[in-house]
Amino acid sequence: MYNCWICKDKGFIIVTTIKEGYKYDYPLHCNCSMGNREKIDYTTDKGTHYFTEPISKYYDVKQLESKNRASYIKGGIDKNMIKKEVDVLYQKLY
Numbered sequence: 589m590y591n592c593w594i595c596k597d598k599g600f601i602i603v604t605t606i607k608e609g610y611k612y613d614y615p616l617h618c619n620c621s622m623g624n625r626e627k628i629d630y631t632t633d634k635g636t637h638y639f640t641e642p643i644s645k646y647y648d649v650k651q652l653e654s655k656n657r658a659s660y661i662k663g664g665i666d667k668n669m670i671k672k673e674v675d676v677l678y679q680k681l682y
């Protein structure tokens with residue numbers, strides 16, 4: 589069981605998006621106590637330094653929380669569900 593069902597106590601989630609043919613993975617921080625540590629800074633492989641954005645900017649966190657609870661009960665991660673969420677994010681960003 590987790591204290592935070594939004595990020596499953598990681599403090600962040602990784603989302604993937606495709607821009608101009610390149611795939612990007614980037615973190616969004618959670619608003620829980622773990623997330624407060626994660627949002628301080630983030631440095632990419634290329635040395636770009638920036639602050640993460642909150643999960644709540646792109647996701648309905650209540651919905652995400654209930655999905656995480658549901659997939660935990662089912663005993664695994666539903667890959668199709670994740671893909672759907674990434675598609676939704678993609679549409680929101682571009």
Ligand SMILES: [Zn+2]
Binds near residue numbers: 592597598618
């Ligand atoms: Zn969290």
